[in-house]
Amino acid sequence: MTRRKATSGVKLDREQLLRAYRTMRTIRAFETRMGQEFEKGTVPGFTHLYSAQEAIATAVCMNLTDSDYIGSTHRGHGHSIAKGCDVKGMAAELMGKATGICKGKGGSMHVADLSKGMLGANGIVGGSAPLCVGAGLSAKTRNTGGVAVSFIGDGGSNEGAVFESMNLAVVLKLPVLFMYENNGYGEATGFSYAVGSGDISGRAGAFGMPAEKVDGTDFFAVYEAVQRAVERGRAGDGPSAIEAMTTRFGGHFVGDPQLYRAKGEVEKQRREMDCIPVFVDRVLKDKSVTRKALQDIDAQVESLIEEAVEEALAAPYPGPEELFTDVYKTY
Amino acid sequence: MPKKTIREVIHDTVQSEMRRDPTVILMGEDVAGGAGCSGEDDAFGGAFGFYKGLVGEFGRGRIIDTPISEAAYIGAAAGAAMTGLRPIADLQFFDFLGVCFDQIYNQMAKFRYMFGGKSDTPLVILSLVGAGLRCGAQHSQSLHPQVTAVPGLKVVMPENAYDTKGLLLTAIRDDDPVIFLLHKLQFENACEVPDEEYLIPFGEASFVREGTDVTVVAFSAMVAKAVAVADRLREEGISVEVIDPRTTSPLDEEAILESVEMTGRLVVVDEAWERCSVAADISSIVARKAFGALQAPIMTVTAPHTPAPFSPVLEDLYIPGEDDIESAIREVIAYRR
Numbered sequence: 001m002t003r004r005k006a007t008s009g010v011k012l013d014r015e016q017l018l019r020a021y022r023t024m025r026t027i028r029a030f031e032t033r034m035g036q037e038f039e040k041g042t043v044p045g046f047t048h049l050y051s052a053q054e055a056i057a058t059a060v061c062m063n064l065t066d067s068d069y070i071g072s073t074h075r076g077h078g079h080s081i082a083k084g085c086d087v088k089g090m091a092a093e094l095m096g097k098a099t100g101i102c103k104g105k106g107g108s109m110h111v112a113d114l115s116k117g118m119l120g121a122n123g124i125v126g127g128s129a130p131l132c133v134g135a136g137l138s139a140k141t142r143n144t145g146g147v148a149v150s151f152i153g154d155g156g157s158n159e160g161a162v163f164e165s166m167n168l169a170v171v172l173k174l175p176v177l178f179m180y181e182n183n184g185y186g187e188a189t190g191f192s193y194a195v196g197s198g199d200i201s202g203r204a205g206a207f208g209m210p211a212e213k214v215d216g217t218d219f220f221a222v223y224e225a226v227q228r229a230v231e232r233g234r235a236g237d238g239p240s241a242i243e244a245m246t247t248r249f250g251g252h253f254v255g256d257p258q259l260y261r262a263k264g265e266v267e268k269q270r271r272e273m274d275c276i277p278v279f280v281d282r283v284l285k286d287k288s289v290t291r292k293a294l295q296d297i298d299a300q301v302e303s304l305i306e307e308a309v310e311e312a313l314a315a316p317y318p319g320p321e322e323l324f325t326d327v328y329k330t331y
Numbered sequence: 332m333p334k335k336t337i338r339e340v341i342h343d344t345v346q347s348e349m350r351r352d353p354t355v356i357l358m359g360e361d362v363a364g365g366a367g368c369s370g371e372d373d374a375f376g377g378a379f380g381f382y383k384g385l386v387g388e389f390g391r392g393r394i395i396d397t398p399i400s401e402a403a404y405i406g407a408a409a410g411a412a413m414t415g416l417r418p419i420a421d422l423q424f425f426d427f428l429g430v431c432f433d434q435i436y437n438q439m440a441k442f443r444y445m446f447g448g449k450s451d452t453p454l455v456i457l458s459l460v461g462a463g464l465r466c467g468a469q470h471s472q473s474l475h476p477q478v479t480a481v482p483g484l485k486v487v488m489p490e491n492a493y494d495t496k497g498l499l500l501t502a503i504r505d506d507d508p509v510i511f512l513l514h515k516l517q518f519e520n521a522c523e524v525p526d527e528e529y530l531i532p533f534g535e536a537s538f539v540r541e542g543t544d545v546t547v548v549a550f551s552a553m554v555a556k557a558v559a560v561a562d563r564l565r566e567e568g569i570s571v572e573v574i575d576p577r578t579t580s581p582l583d584e585e586a587i588l589e590s591v592e593m594t595g596r597l598v599v600v601d602e603a604w605e606r607c608s609v610a611a612d613i614s615s616i617v618a619r620k621a622f623g624a625l626q627a628p629i630m631t632v633t634a635p636h637t638p639a640p641f642s643p644v645l646e647d648l649y650i651p652g653e654d655d656i657e658s659a660i661r662e663v664i665a666y667r668r
Contacts, residue, residue, distance in 0.1 A: 069414060103447035110445040119413060120446065124437050130406020131438065137407055138414040141356060141392060148410075161433070164403035171398055326448035327482050329506040331534070331581050 003272055006282040008220035010227070017288050020062060020219060022297045024054040024276050027078040029305045030087060031250075034077070034094055038254040042313060043094045047108045050078030052249040055275035056181050057082035059222035060149055063230045069117045069135040069148040071128025073181075075248075076121025079151055080111045083118040087304060092312040099315040103322060117146075125186075126152060126159030129178065133165045136174035136239070147175040147233035149226075155186025157200045166207040166241070175233030177226065178204055178241040181216060183248040188260045204241030216244030217275045220282065247273050332525055337518040340492045341381040341457070344499045345419060347528075349389055352417060355503060357382060358395040358404055359421030366396045378423040379459070379518060401427050405456065406434035409508070412454035413442060417503060422458040424470050425512060428477065439508040440483030451506040455499075460488075461514040461552055461602055462639045462650050471639035471646075473551075473603040478510045479579040480607070485509045485533055486580040490554040492522045494577055497531030504530070514552040514602075534581035538590075542572035545596040545660055548587055548613055549575060553600040553632075553651060560656045569664060579609050587613060588621050595626035596663040600656055605633040627666035630659040 012020070031049040038047045050057065053075070061070065061082035072079040080090060085101060093100030094108050101113055112120035119135060122128050132150035139146035152162055157180055169176045180200045184191050197203050205211035210232065214221045222244055229240035247269045251258045258266070283289050335343070349355045363386035364375030376383025386394040397404040401422065408420035422431070435456070442450040462471035479486045485507055489495040495513070502509040539554060540561045549557035554575045561571035572590050576583050591597050597617050599610040610631040617629060632651045640646050 071410070100447070102445060102449070105447050106445040112442075112446040112450070114413065114446065114450055119410065120442070122438075124433060127433075127438065130403050130434055131410030131413070133403060134407035134410020134412070134416075134418075135414045136410075137356075137395075138411040138416045141411075142354070142415055161402040161406060164398075164400040165406070167398055168400055168403040168407060172395065326444045328485070329443065329451065331485075331507075 003274070003281065004215065004217050004278050006218045006220045006278050008218060008224045010220045010224040012223070014289055016062065017283050018293060018297065020058050021279065021283070021294055022301065023058040023082050024219070024279065025297060025301045026087060026304065027054045027057065027081050028276060029301050030081060030090070031077060033305050033309055034091070035250065035254050037095070037309065043108070044096055045107055047094065047254045048075040048252065049250045049254060050075050052269070052274065053181055053183060053216065053246050054078055055219035055279065056179070056216050056222050056244045056246060059219050060179055060226050062223065063226045064117070064147070064149065066115070066117050067144055067146045069119055069132060069139070069146065071119045071132040071135070071148070071150045072121040073128065073151050073153055073156060074109055074121065074123065074125065075153065076109070076111055080113070080118055080121065084116040085111065085113045085118055088308040088311055091308040092315050095312045096317060097312055097315040098318040098322070099312070104318050105322065105326065126156035126162040128152065129162040129165035132176055133169050133174060136169065136176040137172060139175055145234050147177060147230050149177040149179050151179050151181060153186060154180065154182040154184065154191040154195060154200060158194060166204060166209070166239070169239040170208045173236070173238040175236070176239040177229045177233060178239065180204070180241065180243040181246055182243055183246045185248065185252065187252045201241060201243035204243070209239045209241055211241035211243070213243045213245065216246030217273045217278050219275060219279045332523040334521045335492050335524040336521045337492045337495050337513060338379065338381055340496045340524055341499065341518070342383065342385070344496055345382065346385055346388070348500070348503045349385070349393065354415060355417045355419065356393045356395060356411070357385065357419045357421065358397055358408060360397055360399050360423060362421050363391065363394050363396050366391070377421060401431040402434060405431040406438060408454050408456070409434055409439040409452060412439070412452045412508070413450055417453045419455045419457055419503065422456050425458040425460045425474050426469050426472050428474050435478065435484070435508070436481045440481050443507070444483060452508050453506045454508045455502045455511050456508070457511045457513070459515040460512045461516060462634070462646055463516045465641065465643055465646060467641040468638035473601070473634070475510070475512055475579055476603050476608040479609055483508070484580060485578065487511045487533065487578045488551045489513065489577060490517070490551055490575050491520060492524050494531060494537065496524055497529050498577065500528065501530045501533060512551070516552055531577070533578045534583050536574050536576045536583035536586035538572065538586070539575050540571060540573040542570035542594070544570040544594055545572070545598060545663055546587070546590040546594045547571055547573045547598045547600060547656070547660065549573060549600040550579070550609065551602065553602055556651070556653045557600055557656055560653050560660065564657070564660065569660070571660060582613070584616055587617065591617050591621045592624045595624050597625070598630045598632060598656065598659045598663060600632040600651060602634055602651060604636055605631055606636060608633065627663040630663050632656050632659050
């Protein structure tokens with residue numbers, strides 16, 4: 001049982017590699033800690049963790065700027081961090097605190113920061129696809145050169161609104177990337193059961209756009225594919241789709257006993273399919289960065305997450321008047 | 332002053348707003364028509380011709396024909412609204428709410444709240460409600476109660492061309508999602524409409540007739556019927572006040588309550604079904620807040636609890652008529668404890 005290898009030939013400079021590593025490590029540390037906080041009872045509600053998929057959000061968002069948009073899923077913390085949302089604000093948001101990125105009124109499934117082009121995690125499966133088509137339409141109409149990336153799981157890939165969105169994006173030739181993250185599970189049902197054709201990218205391609213399948217555990221492979229798609233969008237050549245094959249190390253939600261997975265499956269995947277060691281193997285072998293530089297980042301990330309959690313725990317809950325604000329601008 | 336139909340007002344108002352503000356776009360099925368066809372461009376100009384000619388002025392980049400794909404384009408309008416555009420999304424028949432409701436009540440209605448007040452969604456969904464065109468159960472419904480019930484949405488139901496202009500200007504410039512519903516029997520109705528710009532605020536009822544014996548609250552196509560009855564009864568000495576709230580969300584509760592405090596009697600007329608409706612809602616508000624003033628039970632005049640029938644004979648029975656309104660008024664006037 002050997003770990004997968006990053007095989008893409010894409011070249012990034014040292015600063016970019018360290019940034020990618022920092023983002024992936026921040027997501028992993030955030031998710032790990034939020035899982036613990038959930039179990040302690042400090043994070044209410046439902047929480048869906050992104051652990052195992054970090055390479056995908058990171059590789060996508062490193063191809064984007066603040067004037068590009070992403071729309072996210074239930075499993076949205078990783079996308080948010082990668083798009084530049086404030087980690088402290090996110091920790092407070094998950095705890096329902098007034099200092100949260102959405103004043104504690106959104107929660108895990110509705111983290112958003114429009115100033116960063118992050119149009120929201122989404123509690124409705126496949127929910128981001130129509131919104132991102134609209135964001136792409138907006139970028140095209142206002143001629144900003146921006147693109148919109150809709151993150152969709154293998155579960156969301158079966159939603160009718162997603163199919164409609166792909167067709168509309170092709171018809172209007174919009175700068176949209178349909179970024180499928182196939183982690184093998186839609187809740188407690190396997191991808192191989194729920195996707196009739198067994199091929200999400202093939203199905204997307206049939207809508208009339210370039211579509212490819214990549215190894216989602218290989219940051220470099222995802223980066224390269226996204227770069228092509230984003231360039232195509234910026235050049236006015238219309239939408240693209242990518243299906244990144246990945247897994248998830250946790251359940252559908254924190255607390256899911258995962259009875260639907262074989263014994264030892266997650267352990268095996270952790271050994272073979274963890275995108276962070278795959279990334280580290282590659283950059284150390286290349287001598288692109290030093291182990292010391294990575295360790296420095298590890299330490300900084302740990303203290304950032306610790307600080308974020310401490311501050312969030314200490315922060316106040318919203319005042320009762322907040323129940324009634326932000327329903328309308330005027331009413 | 333020039334007379335204009337509701338159809339002309341929609342055309343002219345969309346046109347003037349698109350000239351004024353480059354972020355206003357129009358999207359929907361056949362808002363121009365003719366794309367991918369070998370015949371005329373702009374063949375429809377909207378299913379009912381509201382937008383005829385606009386594609387010639389603004390081009391297909393701003394007058395956007397979509398596939399028949401309501402979930403995608405209503406959702407896309409929401410996404411465009413949160414990222415810098417002011418879309419007007421034409422949803423031909425409001426019955427199609429069923430295929431795009433998720434985009435409306437789970438997405439656009441909740442962005443501002445879920446995102447802690449940091450998101451505007453300036454979007455108008457313009458659609459048609461109501462029976463009377465003999466088009467059967469899936470093209471005749473009055474589904475405004477379904478959207479009125481959702482926090483985060485504003486719902487507008489103009490009755491005449493004058494109000495349509497002032498309310499549509501307000502709707503397009505509003506930073507929240509607005510559902511703008513016209514009755515499909517009414518858009519050829521004309522009245523005097525000033526050329527100059529005027530905005531009618533949401534939540535301000537129009538007192539269409541003043542009266543002292545009974546308050547009739549009516550919406551959309553029911554307003555004209557209520558007015559006809561009020562004018563007839565006035566000759567008999569029955570003084571009927573007719574209030575058109577014009578928007579169901581926000582609702583001008585104050586106007587209704589003030590009127591009932593004076594008249595002591597209320598009839599609510601709406602073409603939607605009664606169960607969980609705007610009519611039931613207003614009845615409840617008045618029963619709770621003006622209980623002491625009431626001299627008779629509140630009456631509602633609505634469609635029955637059935638789908639809209641196709642056969643003209645049955646459809647005419649289905650739609651609340653002047654006779655139904657008149658009977659209800661006579662009943663509350665005659666009531667004695």
